[in-house]
Amino acid sequence: MERAELAGWLRLSLTPGIGDGAARRLLAAFGLPEGVFAQPHAALREVVSSAQAEALLQPPVGLQTQIDQTWQWLHTTDNGVSRRVVTLGDASYPTSLLEMADPPLMLYVVGAGGFDLTQLGHSIAVVGSRNPTPQGATNARSFARALGEAGLPVVSGLALGVDGAAHQGALDAAGDAPRLATVAVVGTGLDRVYPARHRDLAHRITLQGLIVSELPLGTPPLTQNFPKRNRLIAGLARGTLVVEAALQSGSLITARLTSEQGKEVFAIPGSIHSPQSRGCHALIRQGAKLVESVSDILEELPPLGAPAAAAPSAGNGHPAATTEDPLLEALGFDPVSLDALSARTGWSAAALQAKMLELELEGHISRLPGGLFQRAAST
Incomplete structure (x- = not known):
């Protein structure tokens, strides 16, 4: 993104009184932000109110500082960690958010360079209490790990409690594999970590996942921003799992938003005596x-093995491209562990893991819960 383009998006998003809805109407009428700000008051007035049109004619206070700060942030190098701004007009903007009533104009994203938000088609949000029971924290981590082992990225909010445990479980499942493990959607600017005790966790996520915010750099942890953050968690994921939640909690907001978007809501039951189970x-x-x-x-x-379905059939119901691979023949078509596969082939664990990752990325095998792998059958 060029500096002038970034300046236009920042000015539109920061102009007082211009919410996401008005901004989208302006973009639909005039194209990119530069086109919006090239319009006279009369033209703007045809799309927004007179007060909004007046506000658009004046750069917001602190705009230049925000442009400088964001430009510097985007060009700060950090050992392979990528920093980017994804706007409503970008091809990498997630389509699931476009289906929401109020998609954000801009998303700030930091994380491993090979990952983007379009890779979340089969992701699951895992949310819950900031003060879970010991069993609740264990459930969050173990379910997130099992989801990760099944090939699903985990989306959560980097909060204390269930969120943090979910991110950790997803990272546990990924190990050192170069795949998108987890996405943290936060309620602050990305130049800070909140809560501070999750600084190390946030760093791990940037190496094997993404951290996302719609809020400009410098935004502190304000209470009103976290419910807005929850709609993005619901929007990015295919469904939401609530691990533990009180009756009045942000997790129930996320669950409601998930349901309103026509997606699946899952909940883990608990003790009838625990307030954290009532939600x-x-x-x-x-x-x-x-x-x-x-x-x-x-x-x-939906099944995760869809990429393999595009492979030409060899007439036996399985992809022709996989029939000559000796490792796939040793795998067979039943779930199998790496230990069992090592015994069958004589390969080392390291060699197996590398080859299995290659086959998984090609869509020939799927990861299952419990550390098992299975050959992908043709549909």
Whole structure:
């Protein structure tokens, strides 16, 4: 993105009184932000109110400082970590957010350079209490790990409690594999980490995932921004798993937004005596799916092996490109662990992991819960 283009998007997003809805109308009428700011008051008045048109004619206070700060942030190098701004007009803007009523104009993204938000088609949001029970924290981490082992990125909010445990579980599942493990959607500018005790976790996420915010750099952790953040968690993920939640909690907001977007809501039941279970029980009464194992989630989602379906058939119901690979023949068509596969082939664990990752990226195998792998069958 050129500096002038960045300046236009920042000015539009920071102009007082211009929300996302008015900004989208302006973009639809005049094209890119530069086109919006080239219009006279009369033309602007045809799309927005007179007060909004007047505000658009004056650069917002502090705009130049924000442009300088954001430009410098974008061009700061950090050991392979990429910093970018994704705007409503970018090809890399996630289509799931475009389907929302109020998609943000800009997304600030930091993370590994090979990842982007269009890779979240099969992701699951894992949310819950900031003060979970010990079992709740364990459930969050173990479910997130199982989801990761099944090939699903985990989306959460980097908060204390369930969010942090979910990110950790997803990172556990990824190990050293170069794949998108988890996405953290935060309620501050990306030049700060909140809560501060998650600084190390945030650093791990930038190496094997992404951290996302719609808020400009310098934005502190303001209470009103976190419910807005929740709509992005719901919007990015294919469904939402609530691990533990009180009756009045942000997790229930995320669940409601997920349901309103026509996506699946999952909830883990708990003790009838625990306040942290009441939110999940309420969701289940309202139609959320009761979850006891990760398979309860996976059976509600489309199959992950879709890329293999495009391969030409060899006439035996399986992709022709995979029939001559000796590792795939050793794998067979039943779920198998790496230890069992090592015994069958005599390959080292390191060699197996490298080859299995290659086959997974090509769509020939799928990861299953429990550290198992299975050959992808043709559909």
